[in-house]
Amino acid sequence: MPLMRSWVDSANAPDCPFPLNNLPYGVFSTGEEEPRCGVAIGDKILDCGAAESVGLLNFGDEPLFDVPFWNEVMEQGPELWERLRNRLTGLLAEGSSSRPSVEPFLVEQAAATMHMPFLVSEYTDFYAGKHHATNVGTMFRGAENALPPNWLHIPIGYNGRASSVVVSGTDVRRPWGQLKGPNDDAPRFAPCARFDLELEMGAIVGKESDGPVTVNEADDMIFGYVLLNDWSARDIQAWEYQPLGPFQAKATATTVSPWIVTRAALEPFRCNTPAREKELLPHLRDNGPMLYDIDLAVTLAPEGKAASTVAETNYNVMYYSAAQQLAHHTTSGCPMNPGDLLGSGTISGPEKHQRGSLLELSWGGKEPVTLDTGESRTFLEDGDRLTLTGTARGDGFTLGFGECTGRLLPALKDPYAR
Amino acid sequence: MPLMRSWVDSANAPDCPFPLNNLPYGVFSTGEEEPRCGVAIGDKILDCGAAESVGLLNFGDEPLFDVPFWNEVMEQGPELWERLRNRLTGLLAEGSSSRPSVEPFLVEQAAATMHMPFLVSEYTDFYAGKHHATNVGTMFRGAENALPPNWLHIPIGYNGRASSVVVSGTDVRRPWGQLKGPNDDAPRFAPCARFDLELEMGAIVGKESDGPVTVNEADDMIFGYVLLNDWSARDIQAWEYQPLGPFQAKATATTVSPWIVTRAALEPFRCNTPAREKELLPHLRDNGPMLYDIDLAVTLAPEGKAASTVAETNYNVMYYSAAQQLAHHTTSGCPMNPGDLLGSGTISGPEKHQRGSLLELSWGGKEPVTLDTGESRTFLEDGDRLTLTGTARGDGFTLGFGECTGRLLPALKDPYAR
Structure with missing residues (x-):
């Protein structure tokens, strides 16, 4: 077109x-x-x-x-x-x-x-990028056990916190949390020291459901897409997430871009999910191209300094489409509503510079990322501004989402002072 | 009084x-x-x-x-x-x-x-009963590793699905889900075969927060309490919950009692949490009696038959109060809103008949529970009606919540038939 x-x-x-x-x-x-x-x-x-x-x-x-x-x-x-x-x-x-x-x-x-372009009814975040899941799994469990056994069969997701979703431009405050390093005797309550981004796309459900829906029906329910940064406190997550999943690590803020790009506008950019390594069960099987070819980039600007591009990837690397995620979300009869937001999961490509989180880019903090300013980062520092952009490239035109940006404010000195 | x-x-x-x-x-x-x-x-x-x-x-x-x-x-x-x-x-x-x-x-x-007595803004479910966590942990990981390392330091919680909360009396449909037993080669999509209850109390947040709150402030934010049955699909949960927690296993329905008993009404029944095995960090420490002495019971009635009491316990056995859960919920700055619902976690006492789930009562299905009718149960059967009751016993009077009841309908033959 x-x-x-x-x-x-x-x-x-x-x-x-x-x-x-x-x-x-x-x-x-x-x-x-x-x-x-x-x-x-x-x-x-x-x-x-x-x-x-x-x-x-x-x-x-x-x-x-x-x-x-x-x-x-x-x-x-x-x-x-x-x-x-x-x-x-x-x-x-x-x-x-x-x-x-x-x-x-x-x-x-x-x-x-x-x-905020819409009222977020409920927010679900997925873990549907295979390169991301493999990177994180390799760091935590070794390359042999990187992907959990269920990963190739269902789009793994967890419920997030709708109240923490904010529009691009909103400052984000570094959180406090309970932390315990592997060598610590006991946990302590302190500001997060490993605050991170997650580069994601958000799919917005526009239509309610009351019972399981097929992948095709799910695709028809999607109103549009936004860019999404799922700010993540890695040290809080490490201590809290077993056995019931991330909780406070993901509840400080999730930033979305200000413009909802409709599914209709994205039609010319549809593409297929990658080849299946294990055949999906029929209710989750691909039924036409339901991913999108959207170039994505992340820049990081230290306070008062120029921005450096730290990651470049594409939404088309995901293993599961939003339609498959939504279909899975309804299997148990879970009612879905207009305004429900589904985070795609971190979008990381196969190359190192295509990784959508500092956790992956710095390989758990071991390999600092060098910025154009000469500074380096393992995780975010106070004052850092992160900006996500997304671009679908057509024949003589481009489609954008507007910036998805946010600046990290320092932690409060005493979170309970009034 | x-x-x-x-x-x-x-x-x-x-x-x-x-x-x-x-x-x-x-x-x-x-x-x-x-x-x-x-x-x-x-x-x-x-x-x-x-x-x-x-x-x-x-x-x-x-x-x-x-x-x-x-x-x-x-x-x-x-x-x-x-x-x-x-x-x-x-x-x-x-x-x-x-x-x-x-x-x-x-x-x-x-x-x-x-x-429904209120609009559920968001729903969070905790895992704050020590007997329950110990029972489940023992079944899955052995007695030596029953409690996760973080359990005695933070009230473990996960975000649930507000859209699935229903009022007492609503029928609940047995869900389908992706299942894989330990001896199966591959997963399959089938009706849940291990559908269960969880006997809980629900605390309703009445006041918003925008930043971390103390345990005392959290207690003041609670509007009231309801009985809560967090219906749980154990086989779906077993396959999906690693690494990011329960998702579709908990999204079919959560039933609450029709009457919100206010915090003010429960004042005379306040009691302390049990002695701490490890000292809590200051921001979560007990600051007065913030649990309640409420007798709880569960009855199960097979379709068309008399009800049998299958569990009797008391809210006072919990390790963490709702105020502590809410304080923890805000540590990362997570905004809380009126209408947020916090499930206590399954309330199981130390004795066998005090266990608040069939998973525990039947010890993972190995020890069927015998009903007064002579029938037995490991997990729920189609047509079973579950009823939770709660009673606070004062001096010449009692306080109740109304029944929290629901009947299990059989799974749909084809969940995608229209």
């Missing part, structure tokens, strides 16, 4: 992340106004709330865009998702007769503050 | 679960009416929504009780919780001059349908 041209000129540049092909959904505010729904086009945002109020975007009796989240649109279901995308495309396409009526509702992205 | 007498006669019987000392909060409906907030007193329910509409229960400009959940009351904070309890006590106490105006708003419990 080639570039779809818009009358918003900036949207037609080949490196613009928000051409007419994209139309991602966010929540923004300007000045003192209330946050509301908007769609990115070029370097502008179409104010959907305002456009709705004058009758340019109307789908039924109740307003959908005057609220600071896209959940109400999700709840209308896939038929409306398609009608909305068609309508927006019609309004913004080159030559559209609607231009004079739509133009007054364009806002400069540079002047807008972005907010 | 002795019985507080009410002008509702049935509330004064020494074995009535809902004396004036209790005043638990639920959501009910009668006939075709919308579900709304109510308070149990004797064999009646005070219709709070109706009482509010005529000015008998007013706390500010906005109505609080005309909705089918108690979250709005929680969000008002502990000062309002106390004013509400005082007001209800005044309205319903023996000799109250309000009797003529209140009496029209009493509804027969027998005529009411109970609904």
